[in-house]
Amino acid sequence: MRKPDSKIVLLGDMNVGKTSLLQRYMERRFPDTVSTVGGAFYLKQWRSYNISIWDTAGREQFHGLGSMYCRGAAAIILTYDVNHPQSLVELEDRFLGLTETASKDCLFAIVGNKVDLTEEGPLEGQEKGECSPDLDGGGCVSPRVPKQVHLEDAVALYKKILKYKMLDEQDMPAAEKMCFETSAKTGYNVDLLFETLFDLVVPMILRQRAERPSHTVDISSHKPPKRTRSGCCA
Numbered sequence: 001m002r003k004p005d006s007k008i009v010l011l012g013d014m015n016v017g018k019t020s021l022l023q024r025y026m027e028r029r030f031p032d033t034v035s036t037v038g039g040a041f042y043l044k045q046w047r048s049y050n051i052s053i054w055d056t057a058g059r060e061q062f063h064g065l066g067s068m069y070c071r072g073a074a075a076i077i078l079t080y081d082v083n084h085p086q087s088l089v090e091l092e093d094r095f096l097g098l099t100e101t102a103s104k105d106c107l108f109a110i111v112g113n114k115v116d117l118t119e120e121g122p123l124e125g126q127e128k129g130e131c132s133p134d135l136d137g138g139g140c141v142s143p144r145v146p147k148q149v150h151l152e153d154a155v156a157l158y159k160k161i162l163k164y165k166m167l168d169e170q171d172m173p174a175a176e177k178m179c180f181e182t183s184a185k186t187g188y189n190v191d192l193l194f195e196t197l198f199d200l201v202v203p204m205i206l207r208q209r210a211e212r213p214s215h216t217v218d219i220s221s222h223k224p225p226k227r228t229r230s231g232c233c234a
């Protein structure tokens with residue numbers, strides 16, 4: 001297996017839908033999930049680059065592993081559930097600290113998942129993505145409730161993160177581009193989320209390659225050392 005050119009990590013509280021988002025994107029379905037233990041990754045080829053996407057466990061007991069998974073990450077997807085305000089609070093309180101090990105120019109996306117359960121969520125048929133009753137198990141119809149966390153709250157968190165990381169807003173993608181509302185169940189905005197990040201990560205790969213010292217030796221310009229006679233009889 002080729003070494004990945006870049007790494008993206010999903011972080012967020014348990015049950016927000018990290019595994020479901022990744023499976024929706026990679027496998028185009030919404031299967032039943034079990035709470036993640038440790039972490040797992042998929043390898044995605046995007047143009048000629050290999051990008052690893054890491055799914056992590058949101059359960060408190062695995063918290064210590066988070067910063068290990070974030071090591072060297074080019075982008076981090078901070079995921080919350082639009083119906084659970086505490087899951088947004090946890091991103092700042094519990095997960096942001098894990099991103100210290102990420103790449104210095106790491107990108108952040110803030111993702112509010114399960115928008116299909118809200119009154120404001122797009123109606124079926126308006127959504128970009130599949131909604132297959134066969135694979136959902138429960139069909140597409142869910143009782144809809146008012147949304148508990150609004151996109152502006154995610155935008156505010158994004159701006160706060162840039163400040164906390166001492167990143168200049170001018171140098172980073174705009175909050176409106178990096179805050180998403182998604183549904184892993186219907187597929188709404190899931191491709192947009194991952195593919196926006198892939199497109200942003202590619203220039204980072206190219207930049208890293210250009211900065212990396214070359215290990216190749218140009219043999220045409222390599223002069224052998226002058227031979228000097230030495231030894232006891234010289």
Ligand SMILES: Nc1nc2c(ncn2[C@@H]2O[C@H](COP(=O)(O)OP(=O)(O)OP(=O)(O)O)[C@@H](O)[C@H]2O)c(=O)[nH]1
Nearest residue numbers: 014015016017018019020033035036058114184185
């Ligand atoms: N209605 C709805 N349910 C979802 C959505 N995404 C995930 N779920 C459900 O939410 C539950 C948790 O989803 P997971 O993907 O396992 O959550 P997770 O964030 O990976 O959780 P941990 O692995 O414990 O950290 C499952 O029952 C999913 O079917 C969504 O977009 N809409």
Ligand SMILES: [Mg+2]
Nearest residue numbers: 018019035036
């Ligand atoms: Mg999971």
